[in-house]
Amino acid sequence: EVVMMQSPATLSVSPGERATLSCRASQSVSNNVAWYQQKPGQAPKLLIHGASTRATGIPARFSGSGSGTDFTLTISSLQSEDSAVYFCQQYNSWRTFGQGTKLEIK
């Protein structure tokens, strides 16, 4: 099973600043990585697929990069509504998820 490890566990950033979230796969997953946002009491929402392609309707301040084993989600110009837990998921072999990064807006 491919294990996805996210860091940091918690990130606290001021509004207007940039947040960088990391995800590392235990083996190469090519670019078959998605990023999700989840707010309390809601289902996960797809932000990025194919490591770097924004899902429909997702603002341009969300961007993804990486391939192989190391991936990054960058959220530029943070807004209060970005406060959430962010998960990475690989779909190269079955589908497995990271443990999440909780993003707090100061």
Place this chain on the structure above:
Amino acid sequence: QVQLVQSGAEVTKPGASVKVSCKASGYTFTTYAMHWVRQAPGQRLELMAWINTGSGDATYSPKFQGRVTITRDTSASTAYMELSSLRSEDTAVYYCACLDCGDYWGQGTLVTVSS
């Protein structure tokens, strides 16, 4: 628009079974697979199984093999997830999701296993 509507919360006892339904609308049900993902408190999301809604063939995670059964009723555009031999660790929110049709998720069904 695509919608996945799941059945309501369940409270059940250890050793029992639970069956969660997921009614799809807004697309041709048999075109896309339906996935079942669970989220236990403090745990990461887990893909339990998925079903080819056209053929009815299901693929299960080894972790849940033997305890979970995924079925569908094409006439009702509804998928089902049944989990048996429940234990307290199965307390979780269970989601159905159409991950290949634009990534749509149901609202989640909380299953609580408690004696």
